[in-house]
Amino acid sequence: MTHSSEQIISCPKCSHTMNQLRVENDITIDRCVNCGGLFLDVFEKEYLVLAKQRAEEVDLALTRQVDDMDQVRAITCPRDQSRMIHIQALENPDVGLETCTICGSVFLDAGELTQITKKSLLDRIKQTLV
């Protein structure tokens, strides 16, 4: 286990401080105090936890509108300073997110986590109806 996730990082989009949120015993994510962007170090693992129950709790988009951050795409990973690339979320191609090809971390704009988890929930419901 590394201690890199304990380090306070700055938002790659707006440079404000990111607060650490503990979502489960061994899982901590970072959320920007300004734009509400979420930084996930281990996307698959952290996303699964969030998708189950915590998405709307940690995602500020429902209470606060930040709409220009999705246009900011030339960002660098706060962990290793490499350029992050823009990809479509597997769970919802309408959602674009930034990922680091070096460490595998993912940055989600405020609201995107909720969009992804809602979509995959709908898909699951559809599948059970077929």
Ligand SMILES: [Zn+2]
């Ligand atoms: Zn920010």
Ligand SMILES: [Zn+2]
């Ligand atoms: Zn990285």
